[in-house]
Amino acid sequence: MTDHPGTPVDRPAEPGRGSLVATLIGRGRGAASTRHTGGRLPSTRSDALQALALVVLVCLFLSWGLLGSLSTNQLAIDIAMFVALAYAFNVISGFTGYISFGQVVFFGLGAFATALLIIHLDVPWFLATLLGGAGAALLAVPIGAVMLRLQGIYFALGMFGLAYIVHLLLSQWDFTGGSTGLVVPGVIAQKPVLLGVTGVAVAAFAVNAFMARSSFGLRAMAVRDDEQVAAAMGVPTTRIKVLAFLLSAVFPAVVGGMVAYNRGFIDTSSVFNPAIDLQVIVLVLAGGIGTLWGPLIGAVLLTVVSDQLADSFPDYQLALFGLLVILVTILLPGGIVSVVNRWGWLRRAIVRGTADLPATxxxxxxxxAAHTPRADRRDGxxxxxxxxxxxxxxxxxxxxxxxxxxxxxxxxxxxxxxxxxxxxxxxxxxxxxxxxxxxxxxxxxxxxxxxxxxxxxxxxxxxxxxxxxxxxxxxxxxxxxxxxxxxxxxxxxxxxxxxxxxxxxxxxxxxxxxxxxxxxxxxxxxxxxxxxxxxxxxxxxxxxxxxxxxxxxxxxxxxxxxxxxxxxxxxxxxxxxxxxxxxxxxxxxxxxxxxxxxxxxxxxxxxxxxxxxxxxxxxxxxxxxxxxxxx
The missing domain is CATH 3.40.50.300 (P-loop containing nucleotide triphosphate hydrolases)
Known part of the structure; x- marks a missing residue:
């Protein structure tokens, strides 16, 4: 449950030059140490401490959100929502290297699927959100198989175009409310929704932890670093990319359904809003793309800061928030998490690394047995x-x-x-x-x-x-x-x-x-x-x-x-x-x-x-x- 090694922590990584995609991918490699002296970094004890820290943070967060005022409760829902969306983006873009400007398409599809199930079939809201997530996962397979043939800026623009096309189609369909939207019946249940969205955020964190320490995650990182070489090393790159794309689609869809129930009304302009994707990208970059703790840190800190700026400086909120993001990008190219990486905290464990090697x-x-040639293979x-x-x-x-x-x-x-x-x-x-x-x-x-x-x-x-x-x-x-x-x-x-x-x-x-x-x-x-x-x-x-x-x-x-x-x-x-x-x-x-x-x-x-x-x-x-x- 730690972040990944990339460029040395004693010399911050420079932002990539050239295309935006190269810059974003470069940012995903800049928040770790190269001075590996042990079998795992950090130790197993450090992993346990981080797991304990996560439990404590979740308990404190829920206590603050559930026991506070209605406005505090709603802010907590927004924070948990952006944490889940940030981790979903981190799976496909941070660990796999395919920068997506269209994850909002699954957020919107999940919202509409949940709303339609509640309105027409009277499905309980929580079950409806899970069914919406399952539907998004099914759709993600053919979509990913097609879209992931594109690379770099073409994939990013392709996903952006897909979100726009889906938005346009649903806005013209009476069954989805057309341009007027849908009213979701029932009481706006903030506390149950907070519990649900927080659970999704924790699940998204767990998937990112799996990506950071598993063989599957190692293969995804190989695709990110050099897809051609990854294939030459036996990595089934298409399968890895589609599975990562599927994982990155489920969480936005489930969260979208919960947000639809929370708000009681949705339309295509609100749930397919490209500003959602842009905000998520900013949060992940600020926290540390391609890391485990970076999306959490970026989503929580910047969402809270944005809310405080809106309360204190409503006329200048966007300008001040943009200035803050620029400063973080310039001063911390590896994200906020790179600061604690310098003291050896929150680094990614070396996958299957051991401190001691067996004797030759x-x-x-x-x-x-593996090195014994087959009997039917003869020289010449x-x-x-x-x-x-x-x-x-x-x-x-x-x-x-x-x-x-x-x-x-x-x-x-x-x-x-x-x-x-x-x-x-x-x-x-x-x-x-x-x-x-x-x-x-x-x-x-x-x-x-x-x-x-x-x-x-x-x-x-x-x-x-x-x-x-x-x-x-x-x-x-x-x-x-x-x-x-x-x-x-x-x-x-x-x-x-x-x-x-x-x-x-x-x-x-x-x-x-x-x-x-x-x-x-x-x-x-x-x-x-x-x-x-x-x-x-x-x-x-x-x-x-x-x-x-x-x-x-x-x-x-x-x-x-x-x-x-x-x-x-x-x-x-x-x-x-x-x-x-x-x-x-x-x-x-x-x-x-x-x-x-x-x-x-x-x-x-x-x-x-x-x-x-x-x-x-x-x-x-x-x-x-x-x-x-x-x-």
């Missing part, structure tokens, strides 16, 4: 076959008729000048780009139109040319996330611990990955790929920018790939001295085509290779001494 021998014994069998692969970007031919085969038991490296098409070939193999011609077959099955996460779970892993660790996660979480693909949590934890041991990442496993040096980031990339337990691993310049110690550690890991359960390795590399004694075959590419392949001692002496890649006076004679130096 114990881990290898536990994982022996074709594992990856690329036939006449071509890729075109507009009028540019990035790949031209490339044939590329990797067999079980082989280590194959691709070399070539920058722009030769090496990374494009890997992207075509892993589904990042679609070949314009030819075919790619992995483990006997075509990869055409197979989602990236399914390829990863089938045993195809890769690293990226530019290291792309999940910025808001620790090294451990990066590795653990990949290990989760298709495994039970306990086995994934053992797999992650084993990879951390093998690659020597113990000392930095609780460091925030966005603070690491380039060499360490590449080690994290390799660790994630190994954690998938692949049969084929594609290494895209994994040894670039490494120190001699890191280089030798990676070379040793490549030598030991069969012991890791990896059937074959294909790599792209510019550090020739590091691969001459590792490669069974070297493939040379130039200008999008494969020009020659063979054993290292043949390829590096070939005149065409020397001309196209190594330059005159090079070749194996120049590369071999350097290779001996790193052995």
């Amino acid at each position: 021998t114990d881990l290898e014994r536990e994982l022996a 069998e074709e594992l990856l076959v690329c036939t006449d692969v071509g890729v075109t970007f507009g009028g540019v031919q990035a790949l031209r008729g490339v044939d590329f085969t990797v067999r079980r038991g082989e280590t194959v490296f691709i070399i070539g000048a920058n722009g030769a098409g090496k990374t494009t070939l890997f992207n075509a193999i892993t589904g990042v780009v679609t070949p314009s011609s030819g075919s790619v077959v992995f483990d006997g099955r075509p990869v055409h139109k197979v989602p990236a996460h399914q390829l990863a779970r089938r045993g195809l892993a890769r690293t990226f040319q530019i290291p792309r660790p999940f910025a808001s996660m620790t090294v451990w979480e990066n590795v653990y996330l990949a290990a989760l693909g298709g495994r039970h949590r306990r086995q994934a934890r053992e797999q992650a611990a084993w990879v951390v041991r093998v690659l020597g990442l113990e000392e930095i496993r609780f460091a925030a990955s966005d603070t690491l040096a380039v060499g360490h980031r590449r080690m994290v990339e390799l660790g994630r790929a190994l954690a998938l337990g692949p049969s084929l691993i594609l290494l895209d310049e994994v040894m670039a920018g490494m120190s001699d110690d890191e280089l030798e550690r990676v070379r040793d890991a490549i030598r030991r790939m069969p012991a890791f359960g990896v059937d074959a390795v294909a790599g792209i590399e510019h550090v020739i001295k590091a691969i001459v004694d590792l490669a069974d075959e070297i493939v040379v590419m130039d200008r999008g085509a494969r020009i020659i392949s063979g054993e290292p001692n043949e390829i590096l002496r070939h005149p065409e290779v020397i001309r196209a890649y190594l330059g005159t006076g090079g070749g194996l004679d120049a590369a071999a001494p350097a290779a001996r130096d790193v052995q």
